[in-house]
Amino acid sequence: MSIRESLLALLAAGPRHGYQLRGEFEAATGGVWPLNVGQVYTTLERLERDGLVAGGEPDAEGRRLFALTPAGRAAIDGFMRTPGGRDAPSRDGLMMKVLIAVAAPGVDALEVIGAERSSRMAALQERRRGAREAGLNGDLAPRLALDALVALTESELRWLDLCEERILAAARTSPDTPEES
Amino acid sequence: MSIRESLLALLAAGPRHGYQLRGEFEAATGGVWPLNVGQVYTTLERLERDGLVAGGEPDAEGRRLFALTPAGRAAIDGFMRTPGGRDAPSRDGLMMKVLIAVAAPGVDALEVIGAERSSRMAALQERRRGAREAGLNGDLAPRLALDALVALTESELRWLDLCEERILAAARTSPDTPEES
DNA sequence: CATACCATGTAAGCGGTTACATGATTTT
DNA sequence: AAAATCATGTAACCGCTTACATGGTATG
Incomplete structure (x- = not known):
């Protein structure tokens, strides 16, 4: 999406x-975006350029109506019918940050994990309260x-805990720089 | 990130x-990206343009070494020390798709949810097997x-189930188009 | 000798994002 | 009369992504 x-x-x-669409989008997504x-x-x-949408002429009040073309209808139908989930997750998020932190010497991965966990625990409380309301x-x-x-x-927190466990376990197996056995 | x-x-x-970086990135992220x-x-x-990286001259074999500048070091240190988690999730994913599907008449949200669930259950099996190996x-x-x-x-699957529940519950309360009470 | 890999780069296009300009209408 | 909101748009920039071009070097 x-x-x-x-x-x-x-x-x-x-x-x-156009203006209506902004409002409906924000209402649909609960103000998250x-x-x-x-x-x-x-x-x-851009949608008009690609033939998926046709914009009408401005009316007396200067408003324009935008409508789906048949191609646009087909595009959104196809998209909704095609499930995702097999592609890689967004290249921008906790997952990449921690993985890179683990791989990069000169970055203390456990510190990063700790900070991210604190931040997310606080966020979780707020969001749970919001959900209750x-x-x-x-x-x-x-x-x-x-x-x-x-x-x-919640899933991020669980994963962070898992990461910490595995990193500590790996450190126990090879306590120092594992250059020489 | x-x-x-x-x-x-x-x-x-x-x-x-540069070439080394590609390899290290893919190794660090387990080939996911x-x-x-x-x-x-x-x-x-672009990093060089922004003064965060300095690229050296090509050596005899045509290779160039890229190094962090002090500003670059400060940038990555600050980034790693600053936790995320409070910002909105990626504007591209299951969450937006389902929310929009629910809000858009002319899209059967329950069908979308069903398709996404099937796809994710299959993906989950594969990934669990991969993790075991x-x-x-x-x-x-x-x-x-x-x-x-x-x-x-897993968290996506749990959320999809929750969505379905809530949609069905809402439909039970107001069985048809809730135009007139 | 051909194939594969190492290694560096460029050109072009895409969608996302913000800042800004303009004017009408409605509210206070 | 001022402020907020409705409503449409443009200009400019950004990073992401791919496709392509160019050579050197190892391997079969």
């Missing part, structure tokens, strides 16, 4: 104005979003 | 050739990488 595909999906419900309005228009322009009113989207953040943070 | 910062971290161990060699050089060029030899990096993939996939 990406901004591109998100806008396509939202347009599948019918023609929309603030979206600059300008980006909506740059993205719509979001559960009181009935809005589905923010609830799901916070659930996702909680689940993600 | 990103390619930029990964290269900085690897350079913290001492000057390296293949890295085009060209990208190493484009990234090094990686456990037999002592290489730390691939083991940690596979552990991360397993943890991530």
Whole structure:
């Protein structure tokens, strides 16, 4: 998923104005990803260039309606029907940071792990509280979003613990620089 | 983390050739993220432009050594000491796909969730098997990488189940399009 | 001798992101 | 009258990614 595909999906419900799309995107994602309005228009322009979206003429109030083309409909249908999960995770996140920290001499991996764990434990508390509060009113989207953040943070914490264990175990096996046995 | 910062971290161990960096990056990340060699050089060029890396002259065999500048050392130290986890997760992944699918009429969210779950259950099996095999030899990096993939996939599966539950519960409360009460 | 690998780079395009400009309408 | 919001857009930059070009060097 990406901004591109998100806008396509939202347009599948019918023609929309650019500004409307920003609001619907932020509502759908529970405010997790603030979206600059300008980006909506740059993205719509690229979608139009690629023939997936057709933008109408501005009306009396200067508003333009953007609609899916048949190709756009096919693109978003195909995307939604195609599951992911086999590709590598985002090249930007905890996983890469820790793996590189472990591999790079001159970086204390255990310190990095400790700092990341503290930060995530605090984040987890906040997000759990947020999820509890979001559960009181009935809005589905923010609830799901916070659930996702909680689940993600929990899995990161579990993995950090695992990393620490394995690093310590490896250090026990070869206590110093394992140059000579 | 990103390619930029990964290269900085690897350079913290001492000057390296571009080609070397590719190999070390892929080894550190257990082959999860293949890295085009060209990208190493484009990234090094930008790091040099920003004063974080200094590239030497090519030697007799045409090789160039790239080294951290003091600014580069400070940059990677600061980065490693600064924990993340409070920022929004990557704008590209399962979370956004499902949230948008739920919000977009004309997309069957339960179908999307079902397809993603199947795909991830298969991926989980493969990755668990990989992790078991990686456990037999002592290489730390691939083991940690596979552990991360397993943890991530598990948390995605748990979240997908939660989403389904909540969607069904919401449908039970307001069985049809909740236009009129 | 051909293939593979080491090694460095360039060109081009893509989507993401922000900052800024402009004007109408609505709210305070 | 001022401030906020609606609404559309443009310019510019960024890093990521791939495809391609160019040679040297080892290996079969």
